[in-house]
Amino acid sequence: MEFLNFLIILFVAWLVWRRPERERLAFRLMVVSCVLMALMFLIATHGALLPGVNL
Amino acid sequence: MNGISEARLRTVLAWAVILLTAGPVGMAVVLGFAFGESPCIMCWAQRVSMVLMALAGLFVLRYGPRPRYLGTVVLLGAWGTFMAIRHSALHLARDVGQGFAASFFGAHTYVWSWVVHFVVLVVLAVLLILLREDEVEKGTRELGRTGRFAMGLFVVVVGANALQAFVSTGPPPFMGQGDPLRVSWNPRNWVWTFRGELRGAVTLRGGWNIPKPDPAHVEADAAPAGGPLADLPVLPVQAWETVGAPLDGRLTDLARDPATGRFLAVTDRHGVYVLDAALTAVEHRVMLDPGFSVDIQAPAGAAFLGDTLVVGTINKSYLLIRPDPATDEGEEWRHFLETSGGMSELRRSRFATVRARQMYVSSLAYDRSAHEMVTVSVPSPRQRRMVVSTFDAGDFMLSGEFLPRLGPDLALGGKRTLAEYVVTGAVVEDGLLYAISAAYSTLLVIDLAAKTLVEAYAVPGIEQPVGLASRGGELLIAQADGRIAVVARPGRAGPEVAEPAVTEVGAGAVPPGS
Numbered sequence: 001m002e003f004l005n006f007l008i009i010l011f012v013a014w015l016v017w018r019r020p021e022r023e024r025l026a027f028r029l030m031v032v033s034c035v036l037m038a039l040m041f042l043i044a045t046h047g048a049l050l051p052g053v054n055l
Numbered sequence: 056m057n058g059i060s061e062a063r064l065r066t067v068l069a070w071a072v073i074l075l076t077a078g079p080v081g082m083a084v085v086l087g088f089a090f091g092e093s094p095c096i097m098c099w100a101q102r103v104s105m106v107l108m109a110l111a112g113l114f115v116l117r118y119g120p121r122p123r124y125l126g127t128v129v130l131l132g133a134w135g136t137f138m139a140i141r142h143s144a145l146h147l148a149r150d151v152g153q154g155f156a157a158s159f160f161g162a163h164t165y166v167w168s169w170v171v172h173f174v175v176l177v178v179l180a181v182l183l184i185l186l187r188e189d190e191v192e193k194g195t196r197e198l199g200r201t202g203r204f205a206m207g208l209f210v211v212v213v214g215a216n217a218l219q220a221f222v223s224t225g226p227p228p229f230m231g232q233g234d235p236l237r238v239s240w241n242p243r244n245w246v247w248t249f250r251g252e253l254r255g256a257v258t259l260r261g262g263w264n265i266p267k268p269d270p271a272h273v274e275a276d277a278a279p280a281g282g283p284l285a286d287l288p289v290l291p292v293q294a295w296e297t298v299g300a301p302l303d304g305r306l307t308d309l310a311r312d313p314a315t316g317r318f319l320a321v322t323d324r325h326g327v328y329v330l331d332a333a334l335t336a337v338e339h340r341v342m343l344d345p346g347f348s349v350d351i352q353a354p355a356g357a358a359f360l361g362d363t364l365v366v367g368t369i370n371k372s373y374l375l376i377r378p379d380p381a382t383d384e385g386e387e388w389r390h391f392l393e394t395s396g397g398m399s400e401l402r403r404s405r406f407a408t409v410r411a412r413q414m415y416v417s418s419l420a421y422d423r424s425a426h427e428m429v430t431v432s433v434p435s436p437r438q439r440r441m442v443v444s445t446f447d448a449g450d451f452m453l454s455g456e457f458l459p460r461l462g463p464d465l466a467l468g469g470k471r472t473l474a475e476y477v478v479t480g481a482v483v484e485d486g487l488l489y490a491i492s493a494a495y496s497t498l499l500v501i502d503l504a505a506k507t508l509v510e511a512y513a514v515p516g517i518e519q520p521v522g523l524a525s526r527g528g529e530l531l532i533a534q535a536d537g538r539i540a541v542v543a544r545p546g547r548a549g550p551e552v553a554e555p556a557v558t559e560v561g562a563g564a565v566p567p568g569s
Contacts, residue, residue: 001230001249002099006217009106010210016110016117017206020195023118030114034107034131040230041100041138043252048261051144 001040008033058187065116069201071178072112076205076212079171080105083164084215091238092157093223094164096231096252097142101168104135106213108175113209116202117195120186128179135172139165262413268433270355270369270417271305271323271521271535273477275494279513282495283471290498290512290542293529298537299335302326303342308367308419308480309522309533312359318524319364320533321354325392327366327376334539339378342393349403355479356419357522358428360448363401365428367419371408373428373451375401406430410456411442418490418523422483422503427454429503431478431490439474443488443501457506459499465511473508480523480533487546491520491532498530500546510545 008029015026042049059067083102086092094102108131114124142165146155154163162170198206223238224231225247236246258264279287298306304324311318316332325343330336345351349372356367364376379399390400406428408414414432422429426449432442445455459473467473476492476499483489487509488501496517500510514520514532517540522533525544532540 001227002103002224003217003220004227005103006106006213006220009103009110010213010217012110013113013206013210013213016113017198017210020117023195027114027123030107030110030127033103033110034127037100037103037107038134040103041097041141043230044096044100044233045141046257047255048263049141049257049259050263051141052261052263053144053148 001036005033005036005040008036059182059185060187061119061192064120064182064186065196066199066201067182068112068115069199069205071175072109072116072205073201073208075105075109075112075171075175076209079167080109080216081208081212084212084219086157087219087223087238088215093235093238094231095156095233095235096224097138098164098168099220099224099231101135101138101142101165101172102216104131104138105168105171106216107131108135108172109209113202113206116198116205119192119194119196120183121193125179125183128175132172132176132179136169136176139169139172143169262437265413265415265435265437267352268355268369268415268417268477269323270307270353270479272519273417273479273493275477277493277496277518279496279515282492282497282513283467283473283475284465284497284511285468287497287511287513290514290545292514292516292532292540292542294541296334296531296539296541298330298533298539299333300328300330300337302328302537305521305535306533306537307353307355307417307521307535308357309524309531309539310357310359310421310482311524311526311531313423313525314359316526319357319359320522321357321366323353325351325354327354327357327364329364329378337395339398340393340395341376341391341398343374344390344392347389349405351403355417355521356430356481358419358421360421360428365419365421367406367416367428367430369415369417369433371406371411371416371430372403373406373419374403377401404451406444406446406451407453408432408442408444408456409453410440410458411444414438414442417477417479417521418481420481420483420488420523421448422486422488424483424486425503429481429483429488431481431488433477434474439472441473441476441478443503443506445503459501459508460506462502462507462509465508479521482523482525482530484525484544485546489523489525489530489544489546491517491523493520496520498532498542498545512545514540514542516540 012029015022111127229247303326304322318330320328329339352368352370355369358365366374382399411432416430420429428446447454477494478490479493480491490499498512502509519535524531530544
């Protein structure tokens with residue numbers, strides 16, 4: 001899934017660089033990438049979402 | 056208006072993107088290709104977060120400092136900081152040099168992730184403070200030379216990351232791993248998986264979600280016959296006594312000073328009482344102030360350490376208190392909510408355990424022959440084991456820990472374990488730890504030298520035992536209601552044992568302040 005996320009980010013960078021008129025699509029894809037990144041972290045830590053120390 | 060123009064901000068931002076891309080993100084991928092350094096699944100998420108912050112910077116270069124892009128950077132910075140704290144928490148409290156994976160400039164990658172996200176937030180805040188408000192316009196901007204360089208570098212570095220991610224984590228639905236392998240270009244060494252990270256239930260605290268025991272009440276079967284040890288001999292209650300002195304709160308432990316015959320009683324309202332040998336008169340009394348310092352939860356253990364009183368709490372904090380006629384009452388106001396006077400607090404600190412970590416206790420004993428304090432852990436649904444921990448009574452540091460073995464004369468029924476017993480009171484005599492369990496009303500006798508449970512006795516008729524004290528050849532089982540069951544003390548030395556000499560604790564034996 002990390003590989004997929006980097007591909008999305010590369011596509012967004014290409015849009016911003018070469019197709020700046022597709023700003024809305026680029027931003028939406030960046031939001032998708034952010035959500036995917038957060039989801040991957042939550043999957044990794046779902047057994048204990050909060051830090052494993054005295055809170 | 057003073058401040059920087061949007062054009063200047065975009066130049067600064069372009070360099071920030073270049074630094075972020077070439078620095079932590081670029082170096083990470085170089086380390087992967089050159090040295091095989093491979094990120095775990097949490098590292099990947101933090102690396103992607105840094106890449107996304109740089110990408111949001113490129114959005115600002117192209118479209119200007121619009122709130123949605125700046126807000127995205129703030130959100131990523133905050134989330135990245137949380138991720139780094141969550142990740143670092145796995146390793147920060149370990150011993151010196153015991154981090155995870157490689158370190159750079161004295162810190163591990165998860166700490167650098169924390170630093171990077173924090174610095175990005177600070178840089179963004181400074182830029183926003185300096186930005187002239189009337190300079191921001193809508194529309195697409197030319198990237199300029201620096202901007203194009205930033206863009207090109209970003210594409211190259213992210214492309215390299217994508218390549219490493221393909222090798223290390225695979226195409227969807229495969230994902231990063233908790234314990235990654237080193238990077239290899241040989242496909243036979245590629246491990247692509249996704250099932251490992253999906254196992255287990257979703258929880259907030261995981262192994263830290265330990266229910267607090269009530270030192271005065273244990274929800275458990277009190278009938279000895281239901282316990283894990285089968286066919287135990289009965290230790291009959293020979294007599295009943297009562298704590299006649301008025302106590303504030305429920306009794307949670309009772310200790311006896313072999314030198315003077317006085318008793319030390321503690322209650323769940325942080326009351327500490329020195330009682331006379333008849334248990335009827337209060338000689339000293341304090342109500343502990345549990346706040347504003349080391350976390351003092353419900354007292355669950357009491358012991359005499361010479362003329363020093365040791366009070367232990369369920370969360371393995373402890374206090375050293377000493378009756379002292381020369382006490383400065385004004386000085387003690389900070390320690391005690393109430394006091395009868397003549398009592399000084401010498402120290403409050405914490406016992407640190409290893410095997411009993413993430414476990415509460417409900418007992419405390421003093422082993423005079425070894426000059427050690429002893430605790431027995433309380434099992435929980437997440438930590439199902441019985442751990443005996445001993446602490447040097449000089450420095451109060453851990454000196455030993457063990458899970459008691461089963462003696463040859465004892466047998467556990469079926470799949471039962473010793474962790475079903477809930478020890479709420481303990482006392483040490485002649486190298487034997489006597490521990491009373493509120494669950495199944497059972498007295499456990501543990502040989503501390505052999506680390507073995509050598510004997511166990513059913514004690515029918517007791518209810519909610521909270522403490523255990525020794526008086527000659529007797530054991531006094533204190534209940535939460537203040538009643539005391541008197542039983543004969545079993546063990547190798549026989550029922551009538553002479554009082555051992557008391558180890559006096561001078562001021563020099565008390566460890567320095569916390």
